[in-house]
Amino acid sequence: MTQEDIGGQRLGIVVSGSLNKGIEVKLHSSASVEDMAVGRYVTIEGNKRRFFGMITDISLGVIDQKLTLTPPDVSDPFMAEVLAGTSTYGTLHVLPTLTISGDATSLLEGPQPVKTVPSHFSAVNLASQRDVELVFGSEDEKKFYIGTPLDMETKICLDLPELVKRSNGIFGKSGTGKTFLTRLLLIGMLQKGTAVNLVFDMHSEYGWESRSEEGRKVKALKQLFPSKVAVFTLDEEGSRRRQVSTDFVVRIGYDEIEPEDMVLLRQTLNLTEPAVEAVYQLSRRFGKNWLQSSLDLKDSEETRELLKEMSIHESTYQNLQRGLATIRRLPFFIPHTLDNPVKRILEYLDQGINVVLEFGRYTDITAYILVANLLTRRIHAQYRERMEKAIGEDIALPHPLVITIEEAHRFLNPELASQTIFGIIAREMRKYNVTLLVIDQRPSGIDSEVMSQIGTKITCLLDNERDIDSVLAGVSGKSELKSVLSRLESRQQALIFGHAVPMPVVVRTREYGSPESYKDFIPGGEAEIRKQAEKDIEELWE
Amino acid sequence: MERVGEVIEASTTGFVAQCYELYQSPPLGSLVKTRDLPLELYGIVYNATTTSLEPGRRPIARGKDEASEEEIYKSSPQLLQLLRSEFSALVVGYRENDKLYHYLPPKPARIHGFVHLCPPGEVKEFSQSFDFLNILINTHLPVPADELIAACLRQMSQVYEDPHPFLVVAGKELAILLSGEFNQLKAILGRIRTS
Numbered sequence: 234m235t236q237e238d239i240g241g242q243r244l245g246i247v248v249s250g251s252l253n254k255g256i257e258v259k260l261h262s263s264a265s266v267e268d269m270a271v272g273r274y275v276t277i278e279g280n281k282r283r284f285f286g287m288i289t290d291i292s293l294g295v296i297d298q299k300l301t302l303t304p305p306d307v308s309d310p311f312m313a314e315v316l317a318g319t320s321t322y323g324t325l326h327v328l329p330t331l332t333i334s335g336d337a338t339s340l341l342e343g344p345q346p347v348k349t350v351p352s353h354f355s356a357v358n359l360a361s362q363r364d365v366e367l368v369f370g371s372e373d374e375k376k377f378y379i380g381t382p383l384d385m386e387t388k389i390c391l392d393l394p395e396l397v398k399r400s401n402g403i404f405g406k407s408g409t410g411k412t413f414l415t416r417l418l419l420i421g422m423l424q425k426g427t428a429v430n431l432v433f434d435m436h437s438e439y440g441w442e443s444r445s446e447e448g449r450k451v452k453a454l455k456q457l458f459p460s461k462v463a464v465f466t467l468d469e470e471g472s473r474r475r476q477v478s479t480d481f482v483v484r485i486g487y488d489e490i491e492p493e494d495m496v497l498l499r500q501t502l503n504l505t506e507p508a509v510e511a512v513y514q515l516s517r518r519f520g521k522n523w524l525q526s527s528l529d530l531k532d533s534e535e536t537r538e539l540l541k542e543m544s545i546h547e548s549t550y551q552n553l554q555r556g557l558a559t560i561r562r563l564p565f566f567i568p569h570t571l572d573n574p575v576k577r578i579l580e581y582l583d584q585g586i587n588v589v590l591e592f593g594r595y596t597d598i599t600a601y602i603l604v605a606n607l608l609t610r611r612i613h614a615q616y617r618e619r620m621e622k623a624i625g626e627d628i629a630l631p632h633p634l635v636i637t638i639e640e641a642h643r644f645l646n647p648e649l650a651s652q653t654i655f656g657i658i659a660r661e662m663r664k665y666n667v668t669l670l671v672i673d674q675r676p677s678g679i680d681s682e683v684m685s686q687i688g689t690k691i692t693c694l695l696d697n698e699r700d701i702d703s704v705l706a707g708v709s710g711k712s713e714l715k716s717v718l719s720r721l722e723s724r725q726q727a728l729i730f731g732h733a734v735p736m737p738v739v740v741r742t743r744e745y746g747s748p749e750s751y752k753d754f755i756p757g758g759e760a761e762i763r764k765q766a767e768k769d770i771e772e773l774w775e
Numbered sequence: 776m777e778r779v780g781e782v783i784e785a786s787t788t789g790f791v792a793q794c795y796e797l798y799q800s801p802p803l804g805s806l807v808k809t810r811d812l813p814l815e816l817y818g819i820v821y822n823a824t825t826t827s828l829e830p831g832r833r834p835i836a837r838g839k840d841e842a843s844e845e846e847i848y849k850s851s852p853q854l855l856q857l858l859r860s861e862f863s864a865l866v867v868g869y870r871e872n873d874k875l876y877h878y879l880p881p882k883p884a885r886i887h888g889f890v891h892l893c894p895p896g897e898v899k900e901f902s903q904s905f906d907f908l909n910i911l912i913n914t915h916l917p918v919p920a921d922e923l924i925a926a927c928l929r930q931m932s933q934v935y936e937d938p939h940p941f942l943v944v945a946g947k948e949l950a951i952l953l954s955g956e957f958n959q960l961k962a963i964l965g966r967i968r969t970s
């Protein structure tokens with residue numbers, strides 16, 4: 234009775250549904266509910282068009298409620314076999330998202346968003362590899378292979394030029410694969426040359442080798458693409474110990490810290506509201522050197538006079554001093570620098586070279602927020618200036634820039650989102666050719682307006698209800714996607730939806746970290762590395 | 776093809792045939808056919824009787840002094856002439872121009888039409904469609920429908936090398952037709968299960 238057709242395995246027929254809520258499919262008796270899985274793709278053969286959709290729920294039904302009250306004897310195999318699919322049946326809930334077909338015009342136009350539902354009793358099949366390819370396209374100079382759909386070998390590809398037009402987010406609780414996904418995406422952007430990246434690498438995982446949770450060494454960007462990546466470090470000693478080939482050691486002068494930076498640090502430095510106010514007053518008073526000057530203030534009558542003059546309360550002053558001392562303890566902050574890290578970063582970016590800034594042992598959130606914010610503000614200002622100039626003088630625009638930040642909710646929470654440079658970048662879309670790649674394990678901490686501006690969301694497993702809600706806010710088919718999202722495997726699986734994909738998709742993330750995996754990323758040209766990859770594979774066998 | 780009788784009464788929905796030999800009625804639920812060219816009518820045997828030839832005169836008990844039942848017939852050979860066996864069939868389809876239809880024919884069977892038991896090949900052909908089950912379920916007969924349906928499916932299944940798949944498909948068809956009447960379904964399934 235099984236009916237195989239060219240499309241894929243026959244699953245059942247459409248029995249009811251709506252465009253908004255999705256379609257109910259009665260499972261054919263030859264298809265077992267236990268073989269189904271949410272997140273799988275199906276095609277629906279309507280009378281006039283083919284629909285493409287995703288299974289979002291699976292349920293059991295009986296024709297006669299009496300059956301549930303006096304269940305038949307299913308230990309009788311004959312009884313069980315007869316009842317399966319007739320008196321008792323499985324139903325699938327399918328969210329149709331696209332219409333596809335093989336004819337010439339639709340091949341040109343590609344899959345279209347659904348505007349209607351398939352008619353009653355249309356046949357539903359498991360999507361074939363070809364169908365999936367038709368929808369997600371295959372790898373090419375723009376499309377980057379990010380993973381495979383559940384139970385399929387087909388490649389799911391992201392349209393990278395489309396992706397970098399907006400800010401994007403990678404979410405998931407700790408240990409689900411965010412870092413691995415980010416590495417892949419960065420490689421994709423680098424390979425397809427769609428954008429240059431500036432990565433604020435809190436845990437030093439993107440520039441150079443680090444260890445996976447299993448303790449395996451995992452290579453990072455600079456090792457795979459030495460000519461296209463520069464590693465900057467805040468922790469020279471640490472980087473040297475890890476034998477990272479660094480390009481620049483970042484030092485930041487006190488005179489580069491502006492009052493706005495202190496606003497961001499309010500929470501992490503435990504500053505009071507008046508203490509932040511005091512920073513502005515001090516900077517008005519001392520100018521660019523306010524921090525050094527404040528640190529230099531002696532415990533003297535003179536100082537007390539000064540504070541009184543600015544009406545800064547003694548306890549406020551103490552509070553601020555404690556905060557500033559924390560900053561002073563970070564060795565990469567020095568009173569004054571000769572070299573300018575912003576200038577250096579821009580030099581690389583202008584040549585199309587990606588910059589990864591390693592934080593080394595300074596994984597403290599204060600350092601991260603301060604440095605990321607400070608550098609980004611300046612770089613953004615430069616981009617802004619250049620964009621305006623480029624448009625005015627009709628010259629080439631600067632390379633699109635993607636800035637990667639981790640712990641994004643620290644920058645983009647509702648309290649700060651309107652004030653920080655990151656909030657501004659997220660909201661202005663690509664006005665100045667700068668977008669964000671935010672990585673976070675607590676997306677509910679991110680301002681909802683910022684969330685709504687995120688073009689493509691890639692989310693691994695989340696188990697906190699509020700996090701799930703915030704990631705899915707405003708997405709059509711939210712409740713269906715919710716059930717898909719909360720059932721992802723605990724690592725290396727992700728739900729991708731938004732701008733860069735034609736429809737929401739669950740993928741098993743592409744393998745990263747094995748010698749074979751590196752080989753696939755390295756373009757034929759970089760023979761040296763290719764050889765190294767081959768050597769690495771060899772070594773596995775020794 | 777085995778000839779089992781001759782039509783002696785006919786209506787749109789069924790016919791009654793008299794057996795040529797006493798007690799030689801085809802089994803309950805078997806598929807029989809009678810010809811009325813260009814049609815061939817198919818029926819399912821749902822009842823069989825053996826009665827006195829003369830209406831109103833009932834046989835009387837005769838075996839009191841006989842050693843066995845056989846002896847009764849031996850000592851009164853005329854008995855066989857005084858009794859007759861008949862069977863009734865429900866019309867479930869017909870064939871015209873080599874095409875099978877699983878619904879009622881345009882006209883009833885002809886009196887004196889010969890009735891044949893369908894050979895296995897023809898049973899197989901006829902049972903490719905289960906549309907006739909609907910007729911069995913919906914006709915009021917002197918025998919319980921559950922019994923008749925089960926008997927019929929058992930009969931048909933015997934022409935298959937492996938009766939199981941046939942019975943499963945038939946069971947599924949019944950499950951759909953009898954949705955809402957689970958007890959009846961259960962009764963029939965219990966009567967056709969193979970093991």
Ligand SMILES: Nc1ncnc2c1ncn2[C@@H]1O[C@H](COP(=O)(O)OP(=O)(O)O)[C@@H](O)[C@H]1O
Pocket residue numbers: 405406407408409410411412413414444445446447724725742743744745746
């Ligand atoms: N694409 C992948 N290929 C290989 N292993 C992966 C992949 N994604 C996740 N893993 C495994 O899961 C672990 C956790 O992933 P990681 O990216 O460090 O999680 P997170 O950054 O979300 O805490 C990794 O150490 C690795 O073993």
Ligand SMILES: [Mg+2]
Pocket residue numbers: 408411412
């Ligand atoms: Mg991580």
